[in-house]
Amino acid sequence: MLTCKEATHLISDALDRPLSWRERLKLRAHLALCSGCRAFRRQLDFLRSASQRFRNGAKEDD
Amino acid sequence: MNQPVPDLLLGEFRPQMLKFARLQLQDGAAAEDVVHDAISAALEGVSRFSGRAALKTWIFAILRHKIVDALRERGRTVQISSLEKDEADMDEAFDALFAANAHWHPASRPRDWGDPEETLAQRQFWQVFETCLELLPANTARVFMMREFLGFETPEICRNLDISTSNCHVILHRARAGLRQCLERGWFNPEVRSAC
Numbered sequence: 477m478l479t480c481k482e483a484t485h486l487i488s489d490a491l492d493r494p495l496s497w498r499e500r501l502k503l504r505a506h507l508a509l510c511s512g513c514r515a516f517r518r519q520l521d522f523l524r525s526a527s528q529r530f531r532n533g534a535k536e537d538d
Numbered sequence: 539m540n541q542p543v544p545d546l547l548l549g550e551f552r553p554q555m556l557k558f559a560r561l562q563l564q565d566g567a568a569a570e571d572v573v574h575d576a577i578s579a580a581l582e583g584v585s586r587f588s589g590r591a592a593l594k595t596w597i598f599a600i601l602r603h604k605i606v607d608a609l610r611e612r613g614r615t616v617q618i619s620s621l622e623k624d625e626a627d628m629d630e631a632f633d634a635l636f637a638a639n640a641h642w643h644p645a646s647r648p649r650d651w652g653d654p655e656e657t658l659a660q661r662q663f664w665q666v667f668e669t670c671l672e673l674l675p676a677n678t679a680r681v682f683m684m685r686e687f688l689g690f691e692t693p694e695i696c697r698n699l700d701i702s703t704s705n706c707h708v709i710l711h712r713a714r715a716g717l718r719q720c721l722e723r724g725w726f727n728p729e730v731r732s733a734c
Contacts, residue, residue, distance in 0.1 A: 481633075488711040492546035492685065492692045510646035519718050522654050526667060527686035529658055533589030 478506040483513045487520055551594060552577070555601050560649040562605050571606050583688045591664070595671050596683050600674035625675055625712060632715045648718075651726050663725055670720035674713055681706065682713035 478486070486495060486503045495503065507514050552573065559569035580597045587593040635646040642648070657663050671679060681699065684690045690698070696706045 479636075480642045481636050481640040484715065485707075485711055488714050489707050491708055491714075492707060512642040512649075515648035516718075517648055519648060519651055520714050522651060522657075523714055523717055523721075524686060525654065526658060529585055530664065530667060531589050531687045533587075533590045533592070 478502050480506075480510060480513055483507070483510065484516055487513065487517045491520060491524060548730050550629040551597055555597070558598070559601065559605060563608060563641050568608060569708045572601065572604040576604045579604070583684075586688050591668055592687060595668060595679075596687055598672070599674075599676055599679035625678060628675070628678070628712055628716045631719060632712070635719075645727060649727075656702055663709075666721060669715050673720060674716055678709055678716070681709045682717075685710060 480531055483503060483506045489495065489499075490503070507517065555573045555576065556569055559572050560566060563569050563572065576597065579600050583596060584593065587596065622633070635643060637643050651657065671683075674682065681695055681701075684695045684698070685692065692706050692710070693703060694702075696703050
């Protein structure tokens with residue numbers, strides 16, 4: 477069983493590399509039971525879209 | 539180095555970069571050198587930006603990185619917080635979110651950040667976002683920006699900066715966790731006082 481700390485690493489890694497079948501399985505089992513890690517995953521997704529926006533000039537008020 | 543340098547870089551950022559580099563290095567010639575290096579290194583990514591603020595954070599992340607290198611070469615330990623917040627501090631702040639069993643502390647368990655679109659539409663949020671990016675250690679910021687702003691794949695980033703793939707993943711995790719905590723404090727849950 478994954479710890480939350482381990483899960484955060486897999487959640488981040490999933491943004492950069494394909495997870496192995498085993499990793500995906502372990503992560504999915506963990507996320508099913510852990511609202512904190514589900515929120516963490518949504519937050520990292522948010523960081524990715526915010527970065528995209530920022531790069532494309534979301535904040536062009538200056 | 540035979541691409542045209544955008545006017546923005548030369549006209550607008552270069553003077554600020556020089557000022558910043560002189561301040562940190564206390565040496566005009568060395569400052570010229572790091573600024574030149576930083577501009578050369580930044581050029582490859584410049585065309586991918588349409589956001590001026592983002593371009594600026596990217597260029598300054600590279601500059602900070604170059605300055606840290608220059609200081610290290612002089613054998614100085616870098617302890618300038620704006621320049622190089624220690625990665626160890628970041629890891630400590632992240633570890634502090636967890637109980638002894640490596641699961642979230644109830645108080646620091648991530649909670650929903652609400653509607654992303656609503657957040658991204660707020661100008662104030664971008665101020666916080668930019669500040670949080672600037673607080674990342676130079677090296678961490680550079681890896682993160684290569685990945686998220688320039689869209690490089692991780693192996694490319696590692697090759698480029700001469701670090702191992704697993705280290706690349708560690709750095710990206712550190713950057714995201716740090717940004718997340720910074721936004722949490724600066725925007726989403728400012729009333730929660732965390733230990734740092």
